[in-house]
Amino acid sequence: MKKEHNIFALAMIFCLAIAPVYGQYYSKTVMRATQRAEKMTRLHFFLHDTVSGENPSAVVIARPNITQPSSFGFGILFAINDPLTVGPAPTSTLIGNAQGLYVSSSRDPAVFTTVMYADFAFTSGRFNGSSFSLISRSSSSDAIRELAIVGGRGAFRMAQGFALTQINFANMTTGDVILECNVTLYHY
């Protein structure tokens, strides 16, 4: 009994030492430890966005109840779980997946723009279990598109960076697309 009590007291002291948040919901604000070496990692892979067939990786989850003339489906929202592979072929080695959303976001009848909100997670190799978070718009009028990376998990915790993407293959009938992605990540 006495021993348990001591362990509890020790645990309390330890908690207070690492998280001095008592009687309020925030800690004291302190200077952040600086001089952490920032690292840079480049990634190269292909994203397979399949809307057609029996087993699509992108599905419409919401659409507006009005249609504006020739606006590329402004307001249509897709959920995605797109495979990421090493090479462009659908049978190429699977290395991860991008899960999230994209929405058709342009009202200009001449431009097809989407905003993507997705977590790109890796399931093999050195970055197995790590992911980066991408929130960005991209326009079909740009041959090479730049997308902003705003964070990450695991090895990519607090990451920032950008992705340059280019259509590797598109089936204009079905809307299926294979995107080549060159990603530059700055992380710790």
Ligand SMILES: *[C@@H]1O[C@H](CO)[C@@H](O)[C@H](O)[C@H]1NC(C)=O
């Ligand atoms: C769209 O939804 C709004 C709000 O529920 C409704 O008032 C309107 O009639 C709907 N329009 C169409 C074309 O269904």
Ligand SMILES: *[C@@H]1O[C@H](CO)[C@@H](O)[C@H](O)[C@H]1NC(C)=O
């Ligand atoms: C990736 O990590 C998961 C969870 O730790 C593990 O189960 C899996 O075997 C790993 N895959 C590879 C290819 O390393």
Ligand SMILES: *[C@@H]1O[C@H](CO)[C@@H](O)[C@H](O)[C@H]1NC(C)=O
């Ligand atoms: C990605 O990098 C490779 C190798 O440097 C290059 O051949 C390709 O054109 C780049 N693609 C994009 C979309 O930047």
Ligand SMILES: *[C@@H]1O[C@H](CO)[C@@H](O)[C@H](O)[C@H]1NC(C)=O
């Ligand atoms: C595009 O998809 C259609 C329907 O599945 C198919 O008939 C056609 O061959 C495809 N085109 C290309 C270039 O893959």
